[in-house]
Amino acid sequence: MSVKTSTLALVLMAGAASADCGPDAGACKIPGGTYHIVLPDGVTGPIPAILLLHGYGGxxxxxxxxxxxxxxxxxHGYAVIAPDGQPRSDGEGQTWDFHPDRPATRDETAFLTSAADDATTRFGLQRDRMLLAGFSIGGSxxxxxxxxxxxxxxxxxxxAGSFWRPHPKACAGPVRLFHTHGKADRTVPLEGREIMPGFVQGNVFEAMGIWREANGCxxxxxxxTRSLGIYTIEDWTRCTPRASLSFALHDGGHSIPKGWAQMAIDWFEALP
Known part of the structure; x- marks a missing residue:
């Protein structure tokens, strides 16, 4: 089955309209890369969006x-945008140039911003109502x-993805961020781990401290602190105005856990 056919079949199953990005009706091409998009059916006016970043090899x-x-x-009325990472050197899927101390072949922040801007122009999206989310390396x-x-x-x-070592000394400013992680995650443990010499996953609890400092908590x-299904959620809301910080833990491993999407949308929609 071709990419065009599989994409259209998915859209029909999802009950949504797929935006035509060219003669192949496949990935939308922009300078530096590509992204995929699915639009909600029957939504009028500027459409909010969620950008989802895949994990390593996805x-x-x-x-x-x-x-x-x-x-x-x-x-819930959101467009879903799924940008493509860059091909891995072994040819097995894609990844992201996420590590600030590693040579980068693409400015990922600029690419993701361009993807959001391009989708806004092409499909009538609401640029100031976009949530960037990601899993594993996509979370990093x-x-x-x-x-x-x-x-x-x-x-x-x-x-299930955060900073790597060395951790950032500081972030550029206040942020609205909801981090989710599994206590039993052994792929990206909460305390971090060394993947290879000089390539070390960071400590998520230390990362939360960096976010608190950025938000002036x-x-x-x-x-x-609240419970929601499988999650225990800590909230820091008495920080810099309009900043928001939440940390959701669950007992599972390295996955996008059950109920995450609804929880993230509820959090996003409750922001001022």
Whole structure:
């Protein structure tokens, strides 16, 4: 089955309209890369959007094919944008130039910003109502964009991915961020781990401290802790005005856990 046929079949199953990005009706091409998009059916006016960044070895089309998650987002009236990373050197899928101390072949922050801008122009999206989210390495990429250019998107929701060492000394400014992680994650452990010499995953708890500092939070202690299904969520809301920081933990491993999409949308829509 061709990419065109599979993409159109997915759209029909999802009950959504796919934007035609060219003669192949496949990925939308912009300088530096490509992205995939699915639009909610019957929504008029500027459409909010969620950009989803795939993990290591994934691809944008694979993200779009996660029908339960994508359908939920479409059902809430969001366009779903799935940018493509860059080909891995071994040819097995794609990845992101996320690590600030590693040579980069693409400015990922600029690419993701361009993808959002291009989709806004082509499909009538609401540029100031876009949530950037990502899983695993995509979560790390989401975190680095939020740190370097917090104004690039309305809010950020990394899942099972955070900073690597050396951690950023500081971030550019206040951010609205919802981090989700599994206590039993052994692929990206909360405390971090060394992948190879000089390539070390960071500590998520330390990362939360960096976010608190960026948001001007007066205390390391959250001002609220709540339970939601499988999650225990800590909230820091008494920080810099309009900043927001939440940390959701669950007992599972390295995955996008059940209920995450609904939880992230509810958080995003409750922001001022």
């Amino acid at each position: 691809e944008g089309l694979g993200t779009i094919r996660n029908k339960p998650m994508v359908n939920l987002m479409l059902g 990429m989401t975190s680095y964009v939020a740190c370097a250019k917090p104004e690039a998107f309305a809010a950020y929701a990394p899942v 007066p205390s390391p202690d959250p001002n609220g």
